[in-house]
Amino acid sequence: MKQVIIIFFFSLICFHNSLAADDTIKPNQTLQDTGQTLVSTGEKFELGFFSPPNSKNRYVGIWFKNVSDLTAVWVANRGNPLTDSSGVLKITETGNIIIHSNKTEDPIWSSNSSAKDPTLQLLNTGNLVVKDGSNGNYTWQSFDHPCDSLIAGMKLGKDFITGQSWKLTSWNSLQDPSIGTYTYESDPRRLPQVLLLKGQDIAYRNGPWDGVQTGGDNPLQENAVFKPSYVVNETHVYYTFENADNSTVTRFWLNPSGSPGQLRWNQENENWVSIYTMQRDHCDTFARCGPNGICDSSDNRLDCHCPTGFVPKVQEEWDAMDFTSGCVLKTRLNCSESERFKKFSRMKLPYNSEFTVNGSVVRKEDCELICRRNCSCVAYAVARLAGCVIWSADLLDMRHFSDGGQDLYIRMAASEFVTGSNKSKKIVVIISAILGFILLCVVGGCLICKRTSCCLISQEGTMTPTHLEEDVELPLFGFDTIANATNNFAFTNKIGQGGFGLVYKGVLSSGQEIAVKRLSKDSGQGPVEFKNEVTLISKLQHRNLVRLLGCCTHREERMLIYEFMPKKSLDLYIFNQTRDTALDWKKRFNIIAGIARGLLYLHRDSRLRIIHRDLKANNILLDSEINPKISDFGLARILLGGDQTDINTKRVVGTYGYMSPEYMMDGHFSVKSDVFSFGVMVLEIVSGKKNRRFEHPDHNLNLLGHAWKLWIEDRPMELIDVLMENVPVAEVLRCIQIGLLCVQKHPEERPLMSSVLFMLDSDNAVLPQPKLPGFYTERTFIETASSSSSSLNKSNNVSTGVTVTTLQGR
Template identity: 75%
Template sequence: MGTVVQLVSAMPTSLRWVGRALVLFAECLGSSCHYRVGRADDTIRPNQTLLDTGQTLVSIGETFELGFFSPLNSNNRYVGIWFKNVANRTVVWVANRDRPLTDSSGVFKITETGNIVILNNKTENPLWASNSSAKDPTLQLLSTGNLVVEDGSSKNHAWQSFDHPCETLIAGMKLGWDFITGQSWKLTSWSSTQDPSTGIFTYELDSSGLPQALLRRGPEIVYRNAPWDGVRIGDDLSFQEFNLVNKPNYVVNETHVYYTFDNIDNSNVTMFRLNPLGSLNLVRWNRGDDKWTTIYSVQRDDCDTFARCGPSGLCDNNHNPVCYCPTGFVPKALEDWAALDFSGGCVHRVHLNCSASEGFKKFSRLKLPYSSEFVVNRTVVRKEDCELICRRNCSCVAYAVARVGGCVVWSGNLVDIKRYTDSGQDLYIRMAASELESEEDSKTIAVIISAISGFLLFCLVGVYLTYKRTSCSLISQEETIFNSNKDRSLILLEEDIELPSFGLDAIANATNNFSSANKIGEGGFGTVYKGMLWSIGQEIAVKRLAKDSGQGPMEFKTEVILISKLQHRNLVRLLGCCIYKDERMLIYEFMPNRSLDLYIFNQIRRTALDWHKRSNIIAGIARGLLYLHRDSRLRVIHRDLKASNILLDSEMNPKISDFGLARIFRGDQTKVNTKRVVGTYGYMSPEYVIDGHFSVKSDVFSFGVIVLEIVSGMKNRGFAHPDHDLNLLGHAWKLWNESRAMEIIDVLMENVHASEALRCIQVGLLCVQKHPDERPLMSSALVMLDSENAVLPQPKQPGFYTERAFMETDSSPSSIKPIASTGMTITTLHGR
């Protein structure tokens, strides 16, 4: 080759271009000609390179694209895969996440031996390599988003990106283990939204035998999915066999345990993403709005915090407080439980001694516990055989026959037990003989009481019917107010409402025949289901009135009347209703981010709400309330405004919901009395709880509580502080008077504007003042929130600032009991 070069140099200038061509030809003869990828292709071969000059690989169908990129606000360069036709680049995999380039000198290629490398073109130093090997290799980006090295001789995949997930799980990827090869598939978060390097959160399937997933912060478990039961994972909608957005598949056998899913169709693109704050979300591409929409988050409530109630403690979101000890157990440290610290958990009331008389008590609808000491026997599937295994082992404290997994026996502490409403599995816990005997005695007593109660009920019904025939003139004061104009209430319901009516079959089909898998919660008067109403092409929430509900027809009528007449961007939208025989249902727009309380009271999820989002939520609630109080066709008092009744759409815009307890006011009414006080502890105003008086100022009080909860990230009811007995309202007022109000601001909230936050705290305190006349109207509260330079009045003492001193125990509905000798009326609260 050197001789050829010398000959070219000796040529006349006019002929040297011919010489250069000869040199190039000679080089090609001596080695393979390397050339750059210059067009959209899905394949690279060893004689090709991909440079950081805008060159990319594009999969067949143009769904995915591979190339160099920089995250937002970063100059570092990475090789990644992203959705090609999504406006905002959504990266799903990064090769050199921990070894970025600092400029555009990068080269991406596959070697002759099948090793993928990223080089610095200036130094030729490899920054990243796949460490794969193959004969006659080809590197291809498949239409699934999987980057594969194909061995030319065997036609097998010698390496694939799906075996090395980052923070995203797309259709076809796996989450789990291959026990033969030791391969694990897990998600690992980015360090931040601007830094794809390995973060502190991981999400992986447990390799110990039970098909359950663990979310970790470093080595610490912060969340655990319930074990797969063959149909679903606990009440996690996104992992159900029959959900509305994808087709999941769980494989559990001796060689593999993994979860994967497929999209229902190509137009319905979904993926799981583990964000840098540790929140795992199922998101779907919304083509109409050209954005990703979060449709499900796996951590949704207080009981999703790992080991929330300590060893042997049960967590139930429908219980207050959420933690309690199961039958046969007592708190380990009673003083801690009194201070709402449940981390110590529960212990057996009667200690076990491994005697032959010990037995097992069944607990149903549970998320099976986590323990570092448990054994899974897949060959044992009968309850009797599983119990015998546990009984023979004195260290065994519980057993279960898992629907997927076989016999599971636990030793040591049982932690992270959650009770579901209508799903979950059975757990059998070892008990002392005396505990089992007391249970049998209780059953006998219960049978006797039931028989006596039935007889008395029969007698009372007879007396009632006799009374009913002789007098129908007594109507409660509340019903009199609501139906003071009979035509008004009935015409609104039967003639005046322009509301679509859906057939029962359509709603049943939309909700998979009201499947428990579609259930998303308990509403004010029944069950709420998620569904897809194909006739209108929209996801819906169906509120189904329970036939035995104590809040039946009147609340249903109220909600239909109100919401059909009310239209505002900060009120939940009613799409229609379904009335068939005894069935009464309301069909609402579906809110993908569920309710406000699931965010602001959750240690992980509330970090997703920075100050901008929280202030927007506060302003939105205020605008919705102002519309109800002043600007709507009907003047409405909500009466049950609370964090769980504020729903959040895909963009975190607030929507006031649940109008079952609302009241319509006439134009000249300012205040109404009631003997039936209904609402939620911690949000009800003093005059309403004590005297039964409610007005627009009652809603203002509830709004003030929500404002302080949003700013602080803490609940008013159940708030505890080591230095005093004040609730959240009293604590905020105390800090305000001591010029320390900034201390109440949520430490997990980002981008806080101090002046705006302080103004919100001041407005919140003004709204919760003890006397209703001192509280502002919602019109004034909204002006205060929006006015940066306005001088606001100083707040006075709040109502119920030591709420725990006032009726903090659970209560049940009760009738009014007037005491004739004093003229006093005792009103019992109806807790919700």
């Protein structure tokens, strides 16, 4: 009998030890706070109940098995500890992990997971998983719920498909694992970077990842301790690392005081050694030098300074070593062609970046052109990961590195680029100009007073034109009203630029949002175009045409006031998009049909038969519901008489890539010229590519030529924008065919807009086969990327007088 009792107790001891050495728990097993633990197969990690230093509270955690100083890298019940050793850990029949006291079945923590025939297992990576017995998949894992530590194989970032995010949260103190003040997380909305947050405020950021390096760090590469990697694609953005070898023990730790860094366990000295610290000096404090200020820790005299071309916003505060107000430009920007970009090297790129062109191979010149065309763009950079990146607000959290960093190009007035020798010449010119101006004022003062305005105000408060047709009446807005609405034409209110001048967003005292088109003094379009637009658009009323609300004249000022289009222009939504921002096919088709209806109204149904002459993607504005509205009638012409169908002109105006062959070559335009431009837009909307800037590795054709090549080779579906999914094939093919019919070389072969609408609306309509498009030749020269008439006049097209606008929407 005595031998039986001894054997019984011996078997209990063996069972206890086997559980302690096991790495799994089944639903019929429990792990209790009596020294029982789970140990991973390779004995790298251990799970069980523990108490932090100088604390009696009990938690379930995972720690390194072979590290003498118990270091918990994951804690389950971090916000709800047990106060004694009554804890029990188990997994239910449905796959839910539960921690409770042996005194009650009420859970103090659960994983809220589920699985069939579940098993709870501690892997040798330190990952605690719930395994589904029916398929072997993990239905829950501790790696998806990090605490304050990142170990090899864990991720810091986001899964865009599932919405899963991985971030670190600090302990409240070394004795309290509950969620503390600091969070370390990825910011995937812009250039990928990691932010340290104190509450809701950014305390530090490591700088953007450009595909090779972050901030001022050296290019990411393997080292003797760990192998870091950054993964950025359409579905994931995350940072991770692997240990250099199996004997190395490391962790990335966010300590309770908010200092993240990489640590290595020194087995010989039995302590943790810091091998990499994220925050190195006070220049790593977020936005230490305020908006547009640059921090430089190598400057022993002053950490903060303003970049060339800037001055302290509040000099008194800077003198008192308070830099929070930051810097402002010496010379305010006015979005003129003379503005240039100054290069700043070895920089930590500012916060709040915006992608414009994605791709690994993008030229600096392309990025500069994109920024120049956007009046709100104040700086740009070329990132090896994302292509072109721009900034449209204050430049925050910049710093200069003695080594590493990236190039930043900041927009400045032309005066900041004047050399010393040119400055003296400039002074002489300015003095001469002032004297000349004074003389002109004396001699011609009386003449100025006699000048008449384009629009005069009547007793009823409406505009009575003196040089327009007698039946044109529009509200006349006072100059002060428009100045107040646009915050005195503030740079921050600029939303576009065209051949006419600048476009501002404004808000009237009534709360109505408006777009103000202000004639530039040096504009290629002057009083004639102003009168033309007022005359035409005041008589046009259609849901697919932008609505003119009134005009304003004041001395030399001429302004047109339009309804505000919150979604800006079409080109922003079809070119250079990502899968998340691209328009779906339904919206694209509605835009095509809406433009067609607006054109039919202009050509046939309006009081005046009008040829637009400058149809293009950035002259199509979008309202809040993505409905298209044709805008910019400064170049439009009226067809006089019911029988007139075409006009000849010696002054060709329009935009390369959209002008029909007969108009560009011979000055001959008609409604079929607009049809050609419409066809170009249809193919651009379908493909998401620009006609004029289109490039293909197999040929030098433009988009029209590429579309024609695919059509005759019976491969038209290859034209479709890859960012669109689940498109109705028949409808898309019909639009491609309509687009090719509209861009045929000979105008008489192109359909009228009435036929185009019929073809768009009829699923069973039999469409004719398209013929060769206009400009179907391989380019043997590099097309310029000019965006103004001044730059175009330097090309071979000077005789055409072509003007190209860069309006970005109103």
